[in-house]
Amino acid sequence: MKLFPVFHTLFSSAVFGSIAAAQYASGQWSLVQEGHSGVSALELAVVSETTAMILDKVEHNPLQTEGHIAWAAELNLVTRTVRPLNPTSNTWCGTGSFLSNGTMVSSGGHRVVITGNAEVICRNGLAAIRLFTPCEDGDCDIFENDDVRRMGGLRWYPSSVRLDDGSAMIWGIIDMPNITDPTFEFYPPKNIHGQNGTPVFSQFLNDSLNANHFPILTLLPDGNLFVAANTMAMIFDWKTNQEIMRLPDIPNGVHISSPLSAGATLLPLTPENNYTPEIMICGGSTYSDDLANWVIGVPSSQQPTSDQCIRMVLNEEGIANGWEVEHMPEPRIMPELILLPDGRVTIVNGAKTGIAGYGVAGDEIGESDCDNPALTPVLYNPHAPAGERFTQDGLPTSEIPRMYHSTATLTPNASILLAGSNPNTDVETRRYHTEYRLEWLSPPYMEHTRPTYTGLPVTFDYNSTVTLDVDIDRDAQNVSVVIMDFGFATHGVHMDQRSVELVSELSNDGTQLTVTGPPSPTIYPPGPTYVFVLVDGVPSFGHKILIGTGAQPPLDEGALNK
Structure with missing residues (x-):
């Protein structure tokens, strides 16, 4: 059975660079504490070149908005300050994905469980659909109206994935006493599989009960999905x-x-590996x-x-x-696998x-069901020989436990933001307290003079070309272009995280770089991306564009009105 087509790409001898060439910048890693998230970072997504969205559950956070507690914020990545956002439902343990037009859709959540005025101002989020269109002027906010749009099913601990038509597919799973919902649905809704905008039963989600919260979802280059949950995995034609x-x-x-969480990522897709997908999953529990x-009092934090x-x-x-089996330097539950522009993977956060x-x-411990925080990141080089791929040498150790309900993400300047941790029902100050401090983990390439470029369009369609004006070292040996989706992070799962190297050619005088767009929407689904030019392992700033035309995903009015 042939699982995906072979993509043929023609190269000339003048085509420069490849992250597969495995050239990495020398220098020191650094870790800096700076900034305060205002709300605990249970969910995290970079939404523009200068901002990230933080979503929490409804709890007594210090950040206030419109006379009540806030549970969502926009973080300015430059000033490292926050402003409150205003969802109207509880975003607790929901998911998120970006659509082809750049709008982020947040889905799922739960009811409010704390006391106070929150019950009055916040709705149950189990069926919620929230839309956020990023802006640069600080005037955008979360829009939701369940009279206009809501999910067909109730979803707590769901995952989502952006599809090759630019829509989002939302999987699983409400887990409450005597209630499960092993189904998936789409946003915008689709009239598909005999379900006109209503949930579709998933035999795989049913088979993978019980521990299948936040299933791992990845769009593959043939348009199918890789899906993994619990101890199972499949290839699925949506x-x-x-x-x-x-x-x-x-x-x-x-x-x-979850609740036996590993971290996962699709390793970089490159012309040199013929855009052949390879999945990586680390951590978890036996x-x-x-x-x-799972009766209260039976599991152990040890x-x-x-x-x-x-x-x-x-x-x-x-x-x-x-499966090829390897072993990290130390065990982890809830690790986060963060792709770097140079093709390596940084493993952060979690507990031992x-x-x-x-x-x-x-x-x-307090309320925490885990203990022994994993405080030192791990760097993984997928191109190194087996047995030599992991290292913690030179990586800084944090003093901040990033336990349950913590997050991390790459940012447009190619540093890693570490945020959150709150294994508690509400805001707490005891051990493993609610964490608002932000940390910024900088790889060695941050010490180097960074390449710069101009000439990027607002949208970049498939197989089209653009010529960038670049300012790079004339002695550069390895020049490449990588587009990245940083994903939507929660519970160690990074929805839609993706790195794709593009075909590029440097002019003879080294001042212009001609770049060809991705081969197809299955290689990189239409939607936001951050474009990095790498020179000898040092990335530029990642400027944001939309891959594709920027059009909204297909809209089935009949399904939307169900």
Whole structure:
């Protein structure tokens, strides 16, 4: 069975660069504390070149808005200050994805569980659809109106993925006493699979119960989806609602989705690897997901977690070879895998023992169900020989535990933002308290003179070309262009995180770089991206554009009105 087409790209000897060339900048890593998030960063997404959105659950945060507590904020990445945003429903444990026109759609959540005036001003978020169109002037806000748009199902702990038509697909899963909803749906809604705007049953989500919160979703270059949850994985055709292939189970009995969370990413797609997809999943736990083990007081905050990292090339040969198993320097639950522009992966946040949650463990720390924070990042080089890919040498150790409900993301200047942590029902000051301090992790390339460029259009369509004026070292040996989706981060899952190298050619005088857009919407789905020019492993600032035409995704009015 052929799982995806082969993409043929013609190269000339004048085509420069590749992140696969594995050239990395020398120097020192640094870690700086600066800024205050105002609300705890349970969910995090960069929304413009200068701003990021932070979503929390409704709790007694210090940031106020319109006479009440705030649970959402926009962070200025330059001044490192925040302004409140105003959702009208509880964003607690929802998901988010960007659409082809650049609008971010936040979906799912829960009811309010704290006391005070929040019950009056905040609705239940289980079926919520929230829209946010980024701006640079500080005037944009979250729009939601459940009389106009809402999901067809109730969703807590869902995941989402941007599809090749620019819409979002939302998977799973409400997990409340005696209630599960193993379904998926679309935004904008679709008349598809006999369901005109209503949820579609997923046998895979049903099979992967119980520990399948925030399933891992990745759009593949053939237009199918990679889906993983609990100990299972599959290739899924969303257009026909068919499971193409059930993949080998996660090795060694490791569970990889919340509340036994691993981190995951699609490794960079490049012309040199023929845009062949390879998935990487790290961490998790072998703790049983049998319901008897999840009675309050039974789990332990000292339960061992897994140091396992696995990779699989998602073509016929790679699937036949199965999962390649490696081991991190230390075990982690809730690790976050952050792609760098140079093609490496930074692993941050999480804990070495316990489970992802609060209020369940018999030996909880405060309310935390996990303990022993993982404070030192890990750098992973996918191009190094097996056994030499992980290192913590030279990476700074934080003093801030980033436990349950923490997040991280790459930013447009190519540093990593670390935020959040709140394994508590409400704001707390005891051990593993509610965390508002922000940290900025800077790779060695931040010390170098950065390449710059101009001439980027607002939109960049598939297979089109653009010529950038570049200011780079005339002695540069390796010049390449990478487009990145930083994703929407929550619970260690980074919805839509993606790195794609583009074909580029440097002029003979080294002043212009001709760049060709991605080959197809399945290689990079239409929507926002950040464009980095890399010179000998040093990235430029990542300027934001829209891949595709910037048009909104397909709209089925009949399904929308259901």
